[in-house]
Amino acid sequence: MTNTGSTGGHGRMSDTSFKVIVIGGGIGGLCLAQGLKRAGAEVAVYERDRTKTDRLEGYRIHIDPDGAKALHSCLPTTTWDAFVASTVDLGAFRFLTEGLHELMVLESDSQVAPESGPAERSHAIDRVTLREVLLTDLDDVLHFNKKFERYERGPGGMITAHFADGTTATGHVLVGADGVNSQLRKQYLPQVERVDTDAFGIGLKLPLTEEVRDWLEPPLSTGRNMIMAPAPYFLSISVFDRTTEFDRTTDHDGLPSTPGDNAYVGTAFVVRRSACPANIHALNGTELKKFIERLISGWHPQLRRLVAESDPDSALLVPYQTSVPVKPWESTNITLLGDAVHSMSPVGGLGGNTALRDADLLCRNLVRVHGSGTPAVEAIRDYETTMLEYGFAAVRKALRYQKQGLQSNKLAVSLSRMSFRAINSMMQRRSKQAARRTDPLSKARSAG
Helix, strand or coil, rough: CCCCCCCCCCCCCCCCEEEEEEEECHHHHHHHHHHHHHHEEEEEECCCCEEEEEEEECCCEECCCHHHHHHHHHHHHHHHHHHHHEEEECCCEEEEEEECEEEEEECCCHHHCCCCHHHHHEEEEEHHHHHHHHHHHCCCEEEECCCEEEECHHHHCCEEECCCCCEEEEEEEEEEEECCHHHHHHHHHHCEEEEEEEEEEEEEEEEECHHHHCHHHCCCCCCCEECCCCCCCCEEEEEEEEHHHHHCCCCCCCCCCCCCCEEEEEEEEEEEEEHCCCCHCCCCCCHHHHHHHHHHCCCHHHHHHHHCEEEEEEEEEEEEEEECCCCCCCCCCHHHHHHHHHCCCCCCCCCHHHHHHHHHHHHHHHHHHHHCCCCCCHHHHHHHHHHHHHHHHHHHHHHHHHHHHHHCCCHHHHHHHHHHHHHHHHHHHHHHHHHHHHHHHHHHHCCC
């Protein structure tokens, strides 16, 4: 898949003697590299993974409109088109009780705003597929098996990165996109802290086979569902199914050659630490499933079967942590993006989208460095000022979502359910009124 054309996001640099070194080849780092390369900047990405196939696992990721706008801005046209072709509509987002009684339904972007374009909508895409899309045509700037150890400043403010294999790389700007355990952050901003959020997440995956399709019933068979109970845990369920769409596409040219899993149900069980066994870190996949099954033994049979039949080898235990808000620092030609600076609870799916937003904003600012003569430090200062504001707003929002889901006080949960149902009724009335206003037959009746 070769890139041609441009989505017109950042323009082009007038001087290519400006080199950016990116530490980390995750979503944010690769998006930044795509944007800088398209703008004519010299960029090099150094990734600790040994090869580009080291991360062939994962779950679907929710790309919200902020993430979609960032990708559209940074990716060349053909790569953006490949991204869109590899996604599916998110479907409705439902809030349900543990008995599968409906509390509230949020319709998908395609239903609420059918006139919106791909860059204005939310998307679901398999993480493996997204990574391959972002790797497109970056062979000349990507360096694998490069574990970052430290940096040092040289003459003229140049930055040299040192790697575990003894090699080095020197550039004008150094960007840390190396995730929650960022080695660059530890050296540059040792005051940035991450703390536990008093919760664990357990991820599971159930392949969406024909047999599973036969027994899995609505509403669990489509879209996203949040199961809220008066207990110190909740269950998030997401259906990812691009089988039909992929089968309809007779021309697969331009699509990733490693499409990831095409059809599965992903679940995330989020539970307070106090409800977990002390040895939870030592539990294998089968034991983690049994732990969940014990806690939800009184839930709807469909929910219990969904967990029981999930693949134990897919079980992933994640301690949920969050960054502590940090005061602005004196900007230099070193900066950070994504989880390296503002990691957050996975609840709400905000982390990856915030990293993409970082990449787009930083790319725009760095392109200005030579395009308009803006000093690099000034461009980075502008980026950091804005990034810290929206980045830690997302951190707080994710933590708020998590606390709401883990609410176990029966009175509070009852009041929350009443609120959800009231909002749902109001949205349904407005939807019906809007439908009547746009329906020609209804207009004719009103006129008659």
